[in-house]
Amino acid sequence: MEWTRAKRYTPYAKWSAGKLLSLQSEAANSSYQMRYHIRPLSGLLNDPNGFSYFNGNYHVFYQSFPFGAVHGLKSWVHMQSSDLVHWGNRGLAIAPGTDPKSYDNAGAYSGSAMAIDDRLFLMYTGNHRTPDWVRIPYQCGAWMDKSGKVTKLDHYLFKNPAQFSEHFRDPQIMKHNGSYYCLLGAQEKDNKTGHLDLWKSADLKDWQEVGTVDFGVKNAGYMIECPNLVFVDGKAVLVFCPQGLDKKIADYDNVYPNMYVVGDSFDFEHAKLVNPSPLKNLDDGFDVYASQCFNAPDGTPYVISWVGLPDSTYPTDDEEWANCLSQAKRLKMVHGELTQEPVEAMKSLRLEDQAVKTANQQGIQAQTGNQYELLVDINANQHGSLQLAAGDGQHHLDLNFDTAAGKLVVDRGQSGAAVNPKYGTQRMVSLPAGRDLKLHVFVDHSLCEIFVNDGQSVITLRFFAPEGNTAVQFDNDNVKYQAQYWPLQEM
Numbered sequence: 001m002e003w004t005r006a007k008r009y010t011p012y013a014k015w016s017a018g019k020l021l022s023l024q025s026e027a028a029n030s031s032y033q034m035r036y037h038i039r040p041l042s043g044l045l046n047d048p049n050g051f052s053y054f055n056g057n058y059h060v061f062y063q064s065f066p067f068g069a070v071h072g073l074k075s076w077v078h079m080q081s082s083d084l085v086h087w088g089n090r091g092l093a094i095a096p097g098t099d100p101k102s103y104d105n106a107g108a109y110s111g112s113a114m115a116i117d118d119r120l121f122l123m124y125t126g127n128h129r130t131p132d133w134v135r136i137p138y139q140c141g142a143w144m145d146k147s148g149k150v151t152k153l154d155h156y157l158f159k160n161p162a163q164f165s166e167h168f169r170d171p172q173i174m175k176h177n178g179s180y181y182c183l184l185g186a187q188e189k190d191n192k193t194g195h196l197d198l199w200k201s202a203d204l205k206d207w208q209e210v211g212t213v214d215f216g217v218k219n220a221g222y223m224i225e226c227p228n229l230v231f232v233d234g235k236a237v238l239v240f241c242p243q244g245l246d247k248k249i250a251d252y253d254n255v256y257p258n259m260y261v262v263g264d265s266f267d268f269e270h271a272k273l274v275n276p277s278p279l280k281n282l283d284d285g286f287d288v289y290a291s292q293c294f295n296a297p298d299g300t301p302y303v304i305s306w307v308g309l310p311d312s313t314y315p316t317d318d319e320e321w322a323n324c325l326s327q328a329k330r331l332k333m334v335h336g337e338l339t340q341e342p343v344e345a346m347k348s349l350r351l352e353d354q355a356v357k358t359a360n361q362q363g364i365q366a367q368t369g370n371q372y373e374l375l376v377d378i379n380a381n382q383h384g385s386l387q388l389a390a391g392d393g394q395h396h397l398d399l400n401f402d403t404a405a406g407k408l409v410v411d412r413g414q415s416g417a418a419v420n421p422k423y424g425t426q427r428m429v430s431l432p433a434g435r436d437l438k439l440h441v442f443v444d445h446s447l448c449e450i451f452v453n454d455g456q457s458v459i460t461l462r463f464f465a466p467e468g469n470t471a472v473q474f475d476n477d478n479v480k481y482q483a484q485y486w487p488l489q490e491m
Contacts, residue, residue, distance in 0.1 A: 020066060027321035031467045032446035035371050036349055036491040037307075038079055038087055038325040042066045045323045047226065047290040048304050049076055050113030053297055054120040055146045058084050060292075060304060061093055061122075062325060063110065069314075069322035074107035076124070078148065083345035084302065084328040086491055093150045094124065094142060103128050103138040103156045110170040110226060110290070113144075115297075120144040121204065123182065125169035126156065135166040139182070141204065158199065158207045165189050168197070170226050176268045180204055183213070185224040185240065194224040194242060198271040210269070213238075215261050216276030221245040226258075229266060230293035232301045233333040236266040238273055239282060239293055239303070250279035253424050255311055258282045258289050262338060280338075284429045285410065285450070285459035286419070288326065301331040303340065307447060307460060315417040315464045316446070324447060326460055339455040342440070346373070350486040369470055371488045374441040378403060379480040380434050387473050388443060389415055389465035397448065397463050399439065406433030408452060410459050417464035429457040444488075 023042035033039060043066035050061040058081045065072040076094035079087045094108045104126030111124025126138040138156035145151075160168035167187040174181045182199040196213040221244035228239040239260045245252070250259060260282050263273035282291055283305065291305040308314070308323035316322050329340040350373065376386065383402040390396035397415040401408050413425030429452060431437060440451035450459040474481075 023067065023320050026319050030316060030319050030321065031370075032316050032319075032464055033321075034324045034444045034447050036085075036488055037327060037444050037447060038062065038491075040064065040066070040321050040323065041089070042321055044069050044071065044321070045077075045306075045325070046071070046074075046308060047110045047306050048292045048325055049110050049124065050120075050122055051292040051294045051302070051304055052113040052115060052120060053294075054113070054115040054144075055118075057082055058296075058328075059113065059120065060087075060325070061113075062306075063108075068320050069317040074109060074127070076108050076122075078150075080148075083348070084343045085345040085348060090148050093144070093148075094122065094152070097126075100131070102126070103140050105129060106135075108140075109137075111140075112172045112228075112292070112294075114173045114175065116204075118146065121173065122150065123157070123171045123173045125171065136160075137166055137168045139171050139184070139207075157201075157204070160186070161209060163188060164195075164197070165191055167223050172228050174229065178202075179268075181210075181268055182207070183227045183229055185227050186212070187223045192222050193219070194221045194244070196224055196227050196238075196240065198268070200268075211271045213271045213273065215263070215273040217249065217261070217279060219246065219249065226290040226292070228291070228293040230301045230303070230331065231295055231299070232262075232331045232338065235333055236263040236273060237261070237293070237301075237331070237338060238263065238266075238276075239291055241289060245279075250281075252281055253427060254286065254289075255309055255420075255423060256289065258291050258305070260338065262333075282458075283460050284457045285427055286412065286423075286461040288460045293331070302328050302343070303331055304328045305460070307462060309420070312420050314419060314462060327442065327449060329455070329458070332455075334454075334456075337456065340458050341451065341455040342442070346442075349373075349488040349491075351489055352487065369487050370443065370445045371490070372443055373486045373488055374439075374443070374472065375484045376439045376441070377482045378437040378439070380404070380436050382437075382479050382481075384479045385475040386439070387471075387475060388441070388448065389463065389469045389471075390473055391469040391471040392466060395465055395469055397465065399441075399450070401431075401437055403431065403437045404434060406431040406435075408437065408457075410450065410461065412461055412463045415463040415465050416469070419462055419464065427459060427461075429459065442488075 061076040078090040078093035081087045106129040107127040109125035122142040126140040128136045141153040172183040186197040198210040221242040223243040225241040262277040264275040293303045305326040381404040386399040387396035398411040442449040
């Protein structure tokens with residue numbers, strides 16, 4: 001992913017170890033810091049990369065600039081897990097080249113990974129700048145062995161062809177019928193037209209362009225980032241981030257959306273998604289972008305997302321750290337619709353089972369703490385507000401529901417410090433009218449993930465409530481519901 005605010009870069013060597021330790025301490029001690037999600041040790045975390053399964057473990061890397069909440073010189077940090085929930089930090093995996101002639105001398109940008117024999121192949125965009133600050137996007141490769149050692153290739157794989165601008169990046173590596181394929185985001189030379197571009201190779205060395213992908217949308221904005229093709233219960237699902245998309249084509253509220261299209265299949269030889277659905281938002285909340293998907297060796301499809309947005313700021317910027325990754329989610333097709341659900345291992349974080357009584361309707365759990373899981377089933381034909389992060393009588397995160405009319409509105413406008421109010425404080429999803437509403441809520445300090453009706457919709461957001469606001473309550477005594485609550489341990 002490219003960041004428009006990134007200027008010239010300060011080499012890592014210019015920063016002191018003392019400065020880094022100070023930043024790490026500030027991030028670790030922040031009341032807003034997540035505890036059971038992947039979060040930065042210091043500085044900025046953005047795109048997930050290389051989401052994969054290799055050598056008996058799941059792997060994900062994230063782009064990092066550890067010296068502040070700015071989009072500086074990007075590297076990849078390696079995270080590893082046996083269950084997609086308990087992630088261990090394996091340290092720096094890909095650092096930008098220090099030689100001015102390096103293909104990634106201005107940053108290791110986004111990419112993907114795939115297990116090949118006894119190694120993991122990493123493919124990423126090397127952000128190269130000439131002495132005159134002209135960008136050349138090289139698609140680069142590296143191998144990671146079973147010990148976690150990463151060795152970069154000494155050559156680039158390919159770069160942007162003549163019809164595309166310098167915005168040509170974020171490769172997803174795949175294999176189909178014995179050949180390797182790579183899907184990238186691209187922009188035409190006119191700087192007005194975005195594409196997905198497909199490439200093919202027999203040996204990971206010689207790459208040929210197949211062509212731009214036909215996925216049913218003629219004008220997808222001025223640039224497309226972070227493309228992923230994943231297969232879900234026999235369907236081909238294309239996930240990507242269009243920038244500058246006309247809201248007449250697909251409705252969205254964030255500065256840029258993270259969207260998907262479902263097809264019956266994908267034609268690799270002709271770069272075509274067969275019988276594509278309309279564009280839909282992958283997440284109906286405020287802060288999801290740059291999601292990365294993959295099919296595990298048994299075919300199970302998973303997704304993980306960056307919880308942050310380009311060209312946006314967050315209250316923790318003042319603490320010199322920013323952003324996190326979402327929890328990993330399993331993808332399914334249910335009655336022809338894409339759903340997302342927590343992976344089974346999320347249950348292993350539960351500390352104790354606390355059944356919530358209905359005697360005191362307004363107090364689901366008097367004080368929940370700041371990291372918990374909450375299941376709430378609200379009866380049909382109810383309306384009101386479920387308030388999270390309440391307690392001081394002034395601030396709360398509101399889940400406004402009307403199960404008679406079929407509507408859920410999440411409003412963070414009164415939750416605390418403002419978060420990008422330019423793009424609104426509310427997000428709405430439609431519900432089946434006259435039916436029960438099931439909410440599966442995960443809160444991790446300043447992060448909230450809401451699974452609606454078994455993942456038919458997911459609403460992800462950051463919120464920055466006063467530290468003591470930990471109560472959960474309804475706004476009236478008449479709501480009929482059943483609920484269950486678990487405090488969650490740290491990852």
